[in-house]
Amino acid sequence: MIIRLWSRRRAEALAGKGFERGGAASGDAADDPRQPHGGHGLRVRPTSSWFATAFSVGLGLTLAYTMLETVLRISGILTLLLLALFVAISLEPVVAWLARRRLGRGPAVILVVIGLLAVLAGFLALVVPVISNEISGFAEAVPKWLKQLHDHHSTLGRLEDRYHLVSRARAQLGAGAGQAVIGGLLGAGHIVISAVTGTALVVVVTVYLMVGMEQLKRFAYRFVPLSRRAGVVGLSERILLRVGRYMLGNVITSAIAGLATFLWCVALDVPYAAVLGMFVALMDMVPVVGSTIGGVVVSLVALAVSFPVALGTAGFYTGFRLAEDYLIMPRAMTYAVNVHPIVTVVAVVIGGALLGVIGALIAIPVAAGLGIVLEESVFPRIDTM
Incomplete structure (x- = not known):
C-alpha cells in the first residue's frame, strides 16, 4: 500500500x-x-513551436496574396469566361428544343450558331456601307473645311479670325503632336485587337459549352451527395429555365425598342432608320446604360435633319426610357423570371458596379436564381425551426 x-x-x-x-x-x-x-x-x-506556427501563418498569407494577385491579373479573362457561360446557358433552351426534334445536340448547336452569325452578318451588311460612306464624305469635306478656314467671308473663316483656333491647336499640341497621334493610333489599335480577341474567345468558349452542356452538368452534379442530388438537379434546372426566360424577355423588350426607333426615324425622315433600329435593339439588351447610349446616338444622327428634330428625338427616348424601365421591363421580367421590380433595379445596379456591363447583364438571372434557392431551400428550413 x-x-x-x-x-x-x-x-x-x-x-x-x-x-x-x-x-x-x-x-x-x-x-x-x-x-x-x-x-x-x-x-x-509535446510543446508548440512558435517557429512552426509563424512559418505556417506566413506561408498561408503568402499563398493567399499570390492567389489574389493571380485572380486580379486574369480578371478580364474570367469575366469573358463568365459571359460565355451566361450566353451558353441562355441559349440552352433553344438548343434543347432543337435537340428534342431528333436533330441531335451537335446539329442543334450548329443551327443556333448559324442563326447568330446570320444576325451579325445582317447587322454588318447594314452598318458597314453606312460607315464607309460617312468616312468617304468626311474625307472629302476636310479639304473644303480647310479652305473655308482661310476664307474670311465664310463662317469658319470668321470663327478663325476671331478665336484663332488653328494657332491655339498648334500651341496645345506643340512638338509632341506626332507622338500624341502615334500614341492615339496605337491605343486605338490595342482596343480593337482586344475587342476582336475577346469576342473570338467568347464565341469559341460559348460553342464548346453549348456542345458539352449536358456533360458539364452531369459532372457538376457528381459533387453533390447522392442522397441530395435529385433535389439539387431539380433546383438547378429550374434556375436554368428562369435564365432562358429572362433572355426571352430581354429579347422582346429590345425588339420593341428597335421597332420604335425604326418607326420614329421613318416618320421624321431621320437617315439610316434600319441601321439605327437594329443598333438600338442590340444596345437595349444591355441593362441600365444600353438604351441611353442608343438614344444619344440616334439624337446625334437626328441633328443631320434639324435641331428641333434632334431635340424631339431626345425627348422621345427620355419618355421611352422611363416607360421601358417602369412599365415594359418590370412587367416582362416579372413574367419571365418572377423577380420583383425593386429587386430587378437593385440587382442591376449592384451587378453593374461589380462587373460593369457584363455584371448588369447577368444580375437579374442571378437574382432570380437566389430567389429560387431562398424559396425552396432556405426558407422551408427556417420555418421548421
Missing part, C-alpha cells in the same frame, strides 16, 4: 516537470530501441 502511494506521488511530481505517463522517462529511455515510441513509462509532453 505504501509503495503504491509513493509511485502515484512520484508520477504526479514528474508530470508537473513536463512528463506524463505513456512515454519514456528520460532521454536514455526515449533512445531505447526496445521502446521506440514509448511503452508504459513516462512520455515528454
